[in-house]
């Protein structure tokens with residue numbers, strides 16, 4: 177029936193354009209097809225969604241689901257309020273690997289639907305027949321155990337080892353593997369959710385959250401502010417809550433919650449710091465949840481509840497810039513959102529810039545300079561690796577048809593932040609902060625393209641000041657490759673001292689004479705990065721004997737040390753390396769280590785033996801990358 181309607185509509189529109197004559201209106205008649213450009217006039221064209229929001233768009237979700245650990249399935253109803261803007265007879269959603277049982281409309285009557293097409297990064301188009309007056313669709317569905325957004329962990333893979341755990345990761349386009357939705361960063365909706373989980377577990381979402389377990393395993397949530405689908409998030413586990421400040425706190429498994437509350441003890445202060453700079457926090461509470469070590473990222477800025485890796489708990493608060501980063505997304509990203517994944521730097525570049533401003537307020541300039549130099553080194557290495565003229569080094573990307581994961585490079589983060597730092601230096605901090613505050617306010621809860629930002633920036637800040645325009649060269653940064661030649665490099669006085677230590681060590685000083693007593697994590701990272709290569713076994717042994725790198729509880733330091741361990745075949749620490757690779761699933765650490773191992777035949781064999789044991793602990797996001805590095809046969813998991 178639906179097919180007939182569609183071909184009829186097509187026939188009518190073809191006839192209309194062909195003959196330019198009017199046809200008698202019938203009940204089934206739909207509007208003639210408009211061009212994509214016209215249809216999406218207020219939405220930027222997003223290549224990673226099938227949705228056509230200019231025709232029919234979702235505005236609110238009522239989610240009612242059950243989480244089943246035995247079958248690894250989330251199932252229930254996703255009920256949407258929809259706005260049919262053009263009187264179309266079809267609303268299109270995104271779906272990847274979802275089983276759709278039925279779809280009903282507001283009156284409870286079933287309506288036709290079809291899952292159409294398939295693409296590896298987009299999944300399938302969910303076409304639902306609606307009428308001009310439809311305002312509600314109810315989708316009865318179930319996710320599959322292989323859903324990429326979901327990681328189901330056994331008790332053994334958690335900190336307390338007693339209960340299973342589930343967490344979601346929806347960015348960039350994975351929300352559609354656990355909820356049928358219009359999965360584009362440019363489409364926002366509010367939501368309410370009812371979630372049923374096994375008794376004894378707590379469920380938390382990117383929404384208002386419980387602080388106690390419910391006796392029956394039923395939880396309700398409310399997210400009043402409109403968010404895009406990539407910020408939909410759920411975690412379920414045997415977790416407890418500990419308050420930090422009036423608006424802040426942390427969720428974690430019982431055995432680590434005290435440590436976590438200490439580590440993130442400055443959370444409230446971070447929050448008030450950004451508010452002072454860039455305007456009120458608009459999401460009510462700000463809490464963290466510390467996930468099990470397989471979480472593939474450092475952090476994920478799920479609104480009201482940032483998800484973080486336990487690898488940032490170093491015991492000395494030295495890795496909290498990740499939290500400053502995710503918190504900053506409450507302005508850059510969650511409030512003013514990249515319109516498409518090509519504009520990813522609008523989220524991440526701004527956020528790295530804000531993160532460093534928080535760090536400067538809390539820890540001072542010389543501390544933040546270290547972070548900036550480490551970031552600059554990463555950026556240079558990335559550009560070197562990609563090639564200086566590579567179009568993927570532009571801030572505005574052209575991902576066209578590729579895995580959106582490829583947007584996730586230091587370009588968006590570090591080139592983006594360096595660009596904003598350049599503007600700050602050109603216009604002065606005061607004026608720049610005023611601009612930013614106005615920008616977050618004016619475009620709150622809206623999406624932003626690179627082009628729109630450039631236009632707004634030129635109008636508001638540059639005006640007709642030619643000298644300033646030349647200093648900033650906005651077009652070179654946004655639409656050009658590499659780092660514009662006008663940029664001066666970042667320097668750090670504290671790193672200059674580390675450089676001297678490296679030099680005296682190279683000249684024969686013993687490790688104990690290097691004056692490292694007051695070094696922070698960042699100085700150690702710089703030290704490890706600056707060490708020469710190759711290094712003899714004896715020299716590595718002496719370094720390890722003095723600084724005990726191989727037993728470091730600091731994931732950043734131990735990962736940087738392991739690079740030397742691998743490149744110099746320092747076999748004594750291979751046991752520790754294996755332990756680390758089996759336990760930790762954070763891709764930022766795994767990729768460089770497996771890449772380093774893959775450089776020689778012998779080490780590649782070691783890598784594969786470790787990987788056989790470790791892979792099952794990794795999230796699909798991580799193992800997909802490592803499969804590529806090791807040439808592991810990657811069977812695509814029936815997600816069509």
Ligand code: BES
Pocket residue numbers: 347348472473474475476477497498501502505524584589764
């Ligand atoms: N939003 C990102 C994580 C992300 C990006 C997930 C793209 C999926 C696709 C998050 O804010 C982030 O940038 N995390 C960083 C930490 C940060 C301190 C640079 C990470 O996980 O490494």
Ligand code: ZN
Pocket residue numbers: 501502505523524527
């Ligand atoms: Zn980020």
